[in-house]
Amino acid sequence: MSNPQVVVHRDGDLLAAAAAARLVTRIVDAQAARGSASVVLTGGRTGTAVLEHLNRNAARDAVDWSRVDLFWGDERFLPSGHAERNETQARAALLDHVSVDPSRVHVMEPSDGKFGDDPEAAAAEYASLLASLARPEDHGDVPSFDVCMLGVGEEGHVASVFPDSPAVHEKERSVVAVRNCPKPPPTRVSLTLASVRSAQEVWLMTTGEAKAAAVAMALDGAGEVQLPAAGARGRRRTLWLLDSAAASAVPALFKPPLA
Ligand SMILES: O=C(O)[C@H](O)[C@@H](O)[C@H](O)[C@H](O)COP(=O)(O)O
Numbered sequence: 222m223s224n225p226q227v228v229v230h231r232d233g234d235l236l237a238a239a240a241a242a243r244l245v246t247r248i249v250d251a252q253a254a255r256g257s258a259s260v261v262l263t264g265g266r267t268g269t270a271v272l273e274h275l276n277r278n279a280a281r282d283a284v285d286w287s288r289v290d291l292f293w294g295d296e297r298f299l300p301s302g303h304a305e306r307n308e309t310q311a312r313a314a315l316l317d318h319v320s321v322d323p324s325r326v327h328v329m330e331p332s333d334g335k336f337g338d339d340p341e342a343a344a345a346e347y348a349s350l351l352a353s354l355a356r357p358e359d360h361g362d363v364p365s366f367d368v369c370m371l372g373v374g375e376e377g378h379v380a381s382v383f384p385d386s387p388a389v390h391e392k393e394r395s396v397v398a399v400r401n402c403p404k405p406p407p408t409r410v411s412l413t414l415a416s417v418r419s420a421q422e423v424w425l426m427t428t429g430e431a432k433a434a435a436v437a438m439a440l441d442g443a444g445e446v447q448l449p450a451a452g453a454r455g456r457r458r459t460l461w462l463l464d465s466a467a468a469s470a471v472p473a474l475f476k477p478p479l480a
Pocket residue numbers: 263264265266267268295296297307371372373374378379380381404427
């Protein structure tokens with residue numbers, strides 16, 4: 222697992238724009254190397270802002286959107302099209318504006334989908350999908366995503382993996398149902414941290430003073446059970462993309478040298 226790197230931007234809007242530009246380049250490089258790219262999207266304000274900026278980025282169509290596999294790190298277990306679903310917000314922000322291949326947009330089932338109001342079944346199906354897409358070189362039952370983007374909660378959650386929750390203790394399954402989630406809505410479907418760690422690169426993206434303590438603790442050696450973001454590491458790269466406010470308590474070790 223890679224050690225965290227920290228990149229700080231002046232404010233949240235610049236962070237989202239810079240992360241969007243970074244994502245274009247990462248996808249273009251993956252497609253040049255192997256003909257396709259796989260990206261895990263995140264819900265939340267920052268994750269959605271990144272997609273909005275990407276849609277406005279002049280280099281947006283340097284990406285062949287028909288050869289991108291899109292996944293979600295988590296999804297709110299709500300009816301299809303519900304405004305609070307991460308899928309709904311990602312489609313409005315970007316996916317409805319680019320030529321994605323619908324068969325490569327891997328949605329977590331909604332609560333009015335083929336499993337009805339059964340988030341465990343929806344989670345199991347997504348785990349099966351991931352296993353079906355994993356290649357031998359991925360060394361497991363989850364694809365080695367090129368990028369897994371994550372937002373970070375004030376108490377250090379990522380995706381829908383919350384401190385000291387069943388999800389953070391999950392050792393077998395790659396995708397789990399989350400009930401009584403502290404962040405509404407209460408029922409969700411989420412990758413586990415082990416699935417996040419299958420990614421080549423993990424990008425933790427957050428803004429604002431309210432996140433500064435969680436960011437600092439995650440970078441300062443907190444354990445993943447109490448601070449799930451601390452366990453979000455990529456195989457090759459772990460990037461914390463922060464605005465100045467969220468970075469205000471980052472340990473000195475992670476601050477850039479004064480050249
Ligand atoms: O479905 C969700 O709610 C997200 O996946 C969640 O993990 C989010 O990314 C964080 O709570 C940060 O959200 P903000 O970026 O809005 O602070």
